């Protein structure tokens with residue numbers, strides 16, 4: 001049987017990291033098994049569903065590269081893929097339950113009569129969970145007393161206003177769309193017995209269920225949209241690489257049972273299985289997410305890095321067509337974790353004026369003998385012939401020898417004088433990219449202005 005998974009977001013907000021992780025696991029599972037990944041829009045709640053929200057969700061999935069085989073914009077043989085357009089299908093399924101006497105009207109709503117028996121979810125992650133829905137009962141919020149009170153456990157499947165309820169449409173669509181594996185957040189585990197009761201009523205074998213543990217804040221609280229790292233569209237603007245975000249999301253709840261932490265999307269496709277999904281909740285760690293991004297940045301092919309870095313470089317007015325840009329990006333990838341950090345690392349290479357950081361400058365001017373050091377550097381580097389990294393290093397070594405100092409002692413003032421700061425990319429390759437004339441000019445300017 002061909003594997004068919006689905007991601008079924010309700011378009012009532014942003015694409016949250018928890019939702020995107022669910023989408024990723026479904027996508028990976030389908031791709032791993034050569035199956036199909038379906039995108040279904042659960043927009044039966046007309047009041048809360050918006051087109052803006054749907055667009056944000058679709059854009060987020062596209063940015064992550066989690067393309068869907070069937071769904072909005074793509075079509076497919078089981079469409080339409082928006083629940084709001086599937087009402088006639090739900091009417092047909094309701095009629096089946098009516099015929100079998102399994103539903104009844106209650107104050108304008110339609111309820112499904114819950115059988116008094118145990119339903120056992122055989123979950124691929126959580127194991128076996130048995131529930132008797134009648135015994136478990138139900139509660140509702142009583143507005144008058146402001147308390148949860150006991151309520152009828154029979155499931156409402158249609159509201160008095162005619163709108164169908166989540167449990168019903170979710171099951172009907174999974175049946176109609178031939179979904180074989182339901183991979184979703186653990187917050188839905190307690191709903192699954194209801195869904196099993198509906199499958200039974202329709203005389204359809206349920207799909208495989210896998211409920212993935214929640215993704216929490218480091219302090220164990222639920223993540224909200226205000227927490228850093230919660231919203232997918234912010235990753236893009238903050239300078240993350242989509243595959244690094246996929247990599248980190250994969251690690252948030254799954255492991256390949258070895259020490260490997262850095263995966264390309266195609267590695268993940270190969271390795272992902274439900275057996276590797278953790279049983280306990282995961283904790284979101286923004287610092288680790290940045291580290292994963294940095295590791296991806298180091299490995300990106302040059303042209304991809306350039307394409308991804310361009311918007312950030314342009315915003316910082318760095319000339320992206322400069323012939324030195326490729327080399328500069330290679331230096332930056334060793335220092336930056338996010339694409340947005342790249343301009344700061346390389347800006348000095350392309351600047352017409354050095355921007356001097358006052359703390360760094362102070363550290364140099366407060367040392368003794370700096371005028372002599374910078375003059376020696378200027379003279380040493382002036383005599384360098386071919387301006388390769390090796391020759392630049394010998395120029396600095398010669399300068400050090402000329403004043404009987406250690407070469408290491410010259411690197412720091414040289415960095416501040418030519419790059420303006422104690423931080424940034426490696427000094428010698430930067431000098432090489434600056435060129436001899438610019439390097440000498442910066443050393444002389446520093447000496448004149450600060451020493």
Ligand code: GLU
Nearest residue numbers: 008009010042170184188
């Ligand atoms: N619309 C539901 C949600 O966003 C989907 C649940 C499911 O995957 O079955 O939580």
